[in-house]
Amino acid sequence: MLTAIAAHFVLAAFLPLIARRWGRAAFVVGALAPAATLVFALSRASGALAERHPVETFAWAPNIGLEFTTRFDELALLMIVLVSGIGALVLCYYACYAKPGDRAVSRDSSLLVLFAGSMLGLVLADDVISLYIFWELTTVCSFLLVGGEGLTRKLRKSATQALLVTSLGGLAMLLGLLLLATAAGTTRISEIIANPPGGGVVTAAVLLILLGAFTKSAQVPFHPWLPGAMVAPTPVSAYLHAAAMVKAGVYLVARFAPGFSDLPAWWLPIVVLGLWTMVLGGFRALRQHDLKTLLAYGTISQLGFLMVLVGAGTWIAALADVTLVLAHGLFKSALFLTVGIIDKRTGTRDIRELSGLGARWPALTVFATLAVLSMAGFPPLLGFVGKEAAIEGLLHGEPKDLLLLAGVVLGSVFTVAYSLRFLVGAFGARPTVAPTEAPPSGTVMTTIVGIPAVAGLVLAFVPGLVEPLLAGYADAYSANPPDYHLGLWHGFKLPLLLSIAIIIAGYLLHRTALAPRLAGWVPGPLHAQRGYQASVDGLVALAQSVTGRLQAGSLPIYLGVILVTMVAVPGAGLLSGIETPVDLRAWDSLLQVPLAALVLVAAGTVVLARRRLTAVLLTGVVGYGIGALFIVDGGADLALAQFLVESLTLVVFVFVIRRFPPRFVDGRPYFPRARWVKAGLAAVAGTFVAVLAVLFSGSRQGMPEASRFYAENAESATGATNVVNAIIVDFRAFDTIGEIAVLAIAATGAASLILARARQRPSGGYVPEDAGSERTEVKQ
Amino acid sequence: MTVNITMAVVLAGLYTVGFYLLMQRSLMRVILGIVILGHGANLFLQVAGGPPGEPVFAGSALIEAMVDPLPQALALTAIVITFALTTFLLALAYRSWALLGHDEVQDDVEDRRIREAERRREGMDESDEPDTEPAEAVAGFEAPEASEEVPR
Incomplete structure (x- = not known):
């Protein structure tokens, strides 16, 4: 049976080629797969009717217990008769129905065979994951077959409605199936039905599964998609929307009913x-x-x-x-x-x-x-x-x-x-x-x-x-x-x-x-189609209003939203499970206090600085202060790197700001009070980070295993006495390669940005009208 | 082994200044904000690694007395990458200046368009929309075709 399903998919892949060569005959070739399946299934009918149903298993992700299992029982055989029997007939019929040389032939023949294979998998699947996968495959086939080439608005609308409604149910069904499988402790449908679990979770799971079945089988109030889907070619309607796909919902209910009736x-x-x-x-x-x-x-x-x-x-x-x-x-x-x-x-x-x-x-x-x-x-x-x-x-x-x-x-x-x-x-x-x-x-x-x-x-x-x-x-x-x-x-x-x-x-x-x-005569509020329209419109309006509010296009607002989320979400979680650390100390070394004061004063003054150079130099002071704090902490290499990099940064900054006007251009303030809002938000977020630092470091117990290993083995394994160096160039050398790559990319980017000044293509990129004069000024 | 209060205050100060500068309109201030945030993050890594101790040179002291070498290695990498990022951002600011003549962070035009569409829609909802949909719309495809309008 696994072979039969695979054969459908393989044949579907080759049908476009066949259709290009022989045109409408592709449908007849495609009919071979379901016809052969029907004959094969009927020849094995005694197995389906036997006490023990034939089971085939293909483990496709054995590590996480995912496998595809088929179980060939009475219900499966009945559905195969419909799916494959009607499928073969419809494909033969389509060969006469299609216009010769129609472009849709290759597409429709391939999709119909793909659909037949998916439907076959759906009715044979005995584990909930494969059931869901095939279920959604049929939905996708239906969307593509209804929509056709999507040339008219009507086609697109109907196809979209069919897709939205049935995939909504499909997702609900997935959730329900997973809940059910978790409650039952197995993903095998036959085992779930043999020993149905109980309890509130199962009730919810069952309702979710039913939602999937109702949308697929066009039950009230989800039914309007089915008449809408009649824009599809008639053979497609005959197969998908009468004989096979819409039966999937009934099949699903029939499959689970013995366990939950x-x-x-x-x-x-x-x-x-x-x-x-x-x-x-x-x-x-x-x-x-x-x-x-x-x-x-x-x-x-x-x-x-x-x-x-x-x-x-x-x-x-x-x-x-x-x-x-x-x-x-x-x-x-x-x-x-x-x-x-x-x-x-x-x-x-x-x-x-x-x-x-x-x-x-x-x-x-x-x-x-x-x-x-x-x-x-x-x-x-x-x-x-x-x-x-x-x-x-x-x-x-x-x-x-x-x-x-x-x-x-x-x-x-x-x-x-x-x-x-x-x-x-x-x-x-x-x-x-x-x-x-x-x-x-x-x-x-x-x-x-x-x-x-x-x-x-x-x-x-x-x-x-x-x-x-x-x-x-x-x-x-x-x-x-x-x-x-x-x-x-x-x-x-x-x-x-x-x-x-x-x-x-x-x-x-x-x-x-x-x-x-x-x-x-149907009362207005009971119009199912209006309900569908209203929910789709509502969804679009909701998306637009959320996007319109949150994504206002202004960088400060984005950052504000991110900061509020950062404080609110993990902050709330932190408050619920807070554990006050016991060993709070004012300082570890007296030297930290004056350095801390220096760093804080410098950082605070950066905010107030009106001149660019002042702000840059004060940032440099912050950097050197941090370097000094590293020395106090015993990080000699770190301090060295910090001093070196800080000096280089200053040089780069000075190179750039010499092109800029000396003072910051403080344009019109959009909101006069916005400055205080920003400051307040920044202070809350900053304090939150500091609180995090205190709380997280409180759960640290001495030197971790990895660090101890590095410290003990640095000399014997790498020959280096400086453990930090050993880590960077030896133990974690791959990280350092990544770091070097980042440096190289940044350098390339920076160089190309700066050198691009010389050559300005007339049509390339976004060049505002007043940019020309400014550019000449810069060059001088 | 928590971070001591002085260092926590420094962290709070650095992050506050960094966040505040990030929310400014001037690109240069934004870059300075990133630099200061970078300083804060590096300090965070270092002080979270435990209280001050002996430098980590093998054989120079007992391992118990040494500071944790791993946060130092991480901070070292972070310092260098912050530098690379800063340089690239400065080049961007320079480019922005050369092309546009200012270094102000502009609002995103596309996003502003969405926001304005939303405002317009809200304004429209207040006016009564006549319910024109005929009963036949239930059939799905008998509904009147709306004009094929591309939203602008």
């Missing part, structure tokens, strides 16, 4: 938001005229349904959930691909402009009808089988499940209504509109649509083909599974009656067109 913090948000999403998505789908947007809202609704089922947490509900995951992947991809054909052949996908396509394209109409009926839950299709199981599961659960059932029934009525709206809108004849002119729908593309559509029909008659797989997943919820089997006929019982009632109600809703009139 009893936790209220887990199931409550899932069923509440899931129901809301299911009803809202169906409701809004009824108002769309654009076929693709209609399907997108339908997807939102169905994802809500899937969430509710997995949140219900019973064996039959789980069985229904995975059945519907499969059914939804099949019918929704078929429908999207149908819309792709309509869009490509007729140039529109607005149901107000389409008419009479049903008579023109009988084969496509049959396939689309199969898919639509599966979506609406008509017998004898897989969608019906799943919905029967769902109703059965919710009927015989706890009391809360009956509430859920009521919501699900309402959502299903909407589903039937928008399914009919889609079918009639796309293929029906309208008396008021002339029949749409269209070329034949194309054999290859129609066949590709037919494969998932017919699969939904066949599987409904032989559910035994997939039932071991689906029931194998549901077994995680209950040790004693009830005696229930998927099937078309369970006798004349309540679920069947409810199904019939749903279909009749949905048909009436469609006929009366009541909902389309109501569906525009």
